[in-house]
Amino acid sequence: SYVLTQPPSVSVAPGQTARITCGGNNIGSKNVHWYQQKPGQAPVLVVYDDSDRPSGIPERFSGSNSGNTATLTISRVEAGDEADYYCQVWDSSSDHWVFGGGTKLTVL
Amino acid sequence: EVQLVESGGALVQPGGSLRLSCAASGFTVSSNYMSWVRQAPGKGLEWVSVIYSGGSTYSADSVKGRFTISRDNSKNTLYLQMNSLRAEDTAVYYCARDGYCSGGSCFGYWGQGTLVTVSS
Numbered sequence: 260s261y262v263l264t265q266p267p268s269v270s271v272a273p274g275q276t277a278r279i280t281c282g283g284n285n286i287g288s289k290n291v292h293w294y295q296q297k298p299g300q301a302p303v304l305v306v307y308d309d310s311d312r313p314s315g316i317p318e319r320f321s322g323s324n325s326g327n328t329a330t331l332t333i334s335r336v337e338a339g340d341e342a343d344y345y346c347q348v349w350d351s352s353s354d355h356w357v358f359g360g361g362t363k364l365t366v367l
Numbered sequence: 368e369v370q371l372v373e374s375g376g377a378l379v380q381p382g383g384s385l386r387l388s389c390a391a392s393g394f395t396v397s398s399n400y401m402s403w404v405r406q407a408p409g410k411g412l413e414w415v416s417v418i419y420s421g422g423s424t425y426s427a428d429s430v431k432g433r434f435t436i437s438r439d440n441s442k443n444t445l446y447l448q449m450n451s452l453r454a455e456d457t458a459v460y461y462c463a464r465d466g467y468c469s470g471g472s473c474f475g476y477w478g479q480g481t482l483v484t485v486s487s
Contacts, residue, residue: 260428292473294412301461301477302404302412307468313475345412349472354425356402356414356472 261350263359270365277333279362281346284327289348291329293322296361297342305344306331333364341366369393369476371462376481383452383485389445389462389478397440400465402474403447405458405483415460416447419471430456452485459483 264282271277281291291309294302304313306322309329319334333340346359375387387403403415416426416436424436435448445462459480466475 290469290472292468294474296412301479302474303477304467304473304475307473307475311467313467343411347412347473349470354417355427356404356417356474358412358414361411 260353260355261348261357263346263348263357265344265346265359265362267360268363268365270367271333271336272367273336273338275336277336277340277364279331279333279344279346279364281329281331281359282327283329283348286327286329286348287325289324289350291322291324292347293320293331294345294347295340295342296345302345336364336366338366340364369464369466371464371476371478373460373462373478373481376460376483378484378486379452380487381453381485384448384450385452385483387447387449387460387462387481387483389447391443391445391462391464394464395440396438396443396445400471401436401438401445402463402465403434403436403445404461404463404474404477405456406461406480407455407458410458413458418445449483452483454485457483457485 293306296302309324310322402417462478463474464476465471
């Protein structure tokens, strides 16, 4: 089965740029989606199809995907961005949806 | 406005059964890809099952043969029948709908979740 690998944690100071990676075999050939989840809340889609944003998501959130790594970039990080972030793809070979293990973003 | 409201979560003994419901409004369940996603306490997200608009269903290997996803078009409601429950099935179960992304491959809308606890 397809595996997505994320770093357990990322820390960044307010106003700086946070980058959260998602590794997978030839992930560049897939559409990658990113979710933000705050404690006690349901996940929220923040980036879809590698780099698009749903309505209402700030432009500070962006994504890229190439080779074996996809990246979620959060510019000008704010305290309110502190959350868990998950990458996700659809594995066409098995018709299964796959999530990465999640990355806890800490704003220092 | 799209809304998803889960219900049916409870404390159940190992080996028992439970049926979760997800009442949808603002759209038609049968016209979308609908999934269940779960999250064990302190753990990450795990996709459980999907039902396509055409009616085909798929499930994660961890629940295959024990869980069944279905829908009632007249009630615009999604279900998850869970049998032979195990302690490792303890989790918050979210109902999720496709949206925004190409090919329905992401979850654009989520419910608030319902807690299932499997314990004696």
